[in-house]
Ligand SMILES: Cc1cc2nc3c(=O)[nH]c(=O)nc-3n(C[C@H](O)[C@H](O)[C@H](O)COP(=O)(O)OP(=O)(O)OC[C@H]3O[C@@H](n4cnc5c(N)ncnc54)[C@H](O)[C@@H]3O)c2cc1C
């Protein structure tokens with residue numbers, strides 16, 4: 244039966260961004276319709292953050308067992324039951340899934356419609372027989388793997404983030420095309436689970452990250468036996484299923500690498516197709532829907548958030564967008580994606596976390612910007628846990644104001660939050676050096692780095708003069 248709904252808000256896509264908008268609106272009593280064509284929870288829950296971090300956690304256990312002899316515990320080579328590892332991955336998804344389910348959102352008061360949404364015009368969307376004429380729309384349709392045009396690739400089976408978590412057996416030799424976050428996280432996880440792994444990256448590993456921090460990750464991956472081929476172009480894929488030949492070129496040299504499986508992890512493309520964006524008057528390019536810094540599209544009644552908007556493709560960014568846009572729709576609270584420093588983490592071991600400016604970015608804006616470092620090897624907690632790799636780097640202005648923080652080392656994800664707060668509050672190295680932190684703790688690495696700023700100032704001749712003056716008073 245055709246029906247027309249007229250909610251305040253229609254959200255398209257039930258991933259991290261869309262779910263946040265829908266939950267926020269429903270909890271405040273605004274009528275909201277949420278349309279999802281596939282699985283509730285989107286990419287993060289079903290084929291992204293959750294399965295990847297579950298797999299990484301399993302792989303870490305295998306690695307810890309191999310490393311246990313350093314603690315005086317003899318364990319030997321772990322026996323890996325890959326089917327059970329994958330059950331653990333599915334179990335993690337299934338445990339979290341109820342939070343994102345139709346049942347939960349319906350109970351919150353959201354009208355959830357399963358189907359593909361398409362704009363009929365600037366103020367109406369159709370899903371099957373239903374037309375939704377909402378006051379405001381939020382497009383949160385996410386992204387999907389971007390597949391490079393490489394001769395032979397489409398004729399042979401290959402994996403992407405959408406299929407790798409369905410593997411029934413561990414690959415014998417996993418080729419990974421792309422040394423970005425997906426490629427490196429999966430390369431290390433599969434290596435630890437027993438696969439031979441070769442990464443092919445046409446640039447350098449993690450090209451968007453500080454090279455000094457990436458070096459620490461690179462060394463660890465190499466130590467674990469991962470072959471890292473940087474500056475190479477994959478020119479052709481040959482062979483047959485289970486026995487692929489990757490023909491790659493570096494400069495004028497061609498070489499072939501035999502692998503059993505190939506993971507293509509060369510970035511993502513925004514889901515802008517088949518949405519009727521032209522009918523809606525929403526401008527877009529192949530990079531995504533065009534939005535201003537308030538996340539508004541060229542149609543002022545329509546916002547676009549998360550991966551489809553072409554900004555940083557991260558779950559917490561999609562959620563943050565969703566929260567701001569919901570507040571804007573309900574309370575006219577201004578949206579501003581400009582000023583906030585958003586952390587990002589590569590979940591390799593050691594983890595690489597970044598917030599604010601990298602050293603190179605800061606120097607471009609302020610040639611007097613400086614860096615303060617402290618190694619994990621000089622941190623007592625890291626030493627006791629045999630997790631001595633890596634360091635923190637705080638980037639500060641000439642006057643000591645924090646501009647950015649990079650951490651490569653144990654628990655970098657958990658450590659970076661402090662620096663996100665410090666950046667938001669205009670914090671300084673002196674303030675970071677003054678915090679009292681529990682001993683022993685990894686968080687002390689940042690305090691020690693910040694303290695080097697003060698130590699450098701102790702050489703100032705005025706300090707000696709002031710001390711001599713004060714001595715005269717007893
Ligand atoms: C392997 C991997 C690991 C990742 N790990 C992390 C991580 O550790 N941390 C992190 O922050 N980020 C991570 N990400 C990125 C993260 O998954 C995404 O940034 C996030 O899911 C984006 O959320 P979104 O709401 O924009 O889109 P999505 O989660 O992709 O949701 C979009 C939804 O819209 C639906 N949809 C699309 N078109 C329509 C339509 N026409 N009608 C109805 N529904 C539609 C889709 O089916 C989908 O459910 C990872 C990504 C991958 C691939």
Ligand SMILES: NC(=O)c1ccc[n+]([C@@H]2O[C@H](COP(=O)([O-])OP(=O)(O)OC[C@H]3O[C@@H](n4cnc5c(N)ncnc54)[C@H](O)[C@@H]3O)[C@@H](O)[C@H]2O)c1
Nearest residue numbers: 391421422423424425426444445446508509510556588589
């Ligand atoms: N920890 C996290 O937060 C996390 C984890 C995974 C994914 N993600 C998000 O998912 C998105 C996708 O990740 P990704 O790693 O697929 O993409 P990416 O764009 O971040 O990295 C892709 C890498 O592949 C390389 N590349 C591209 N084409 C190539 C080719 N033809 N041959 C060889 N190398 C090639 C690029 O130089 C780049 O280093 C990212 O934007 C990221 O934000 C985040």
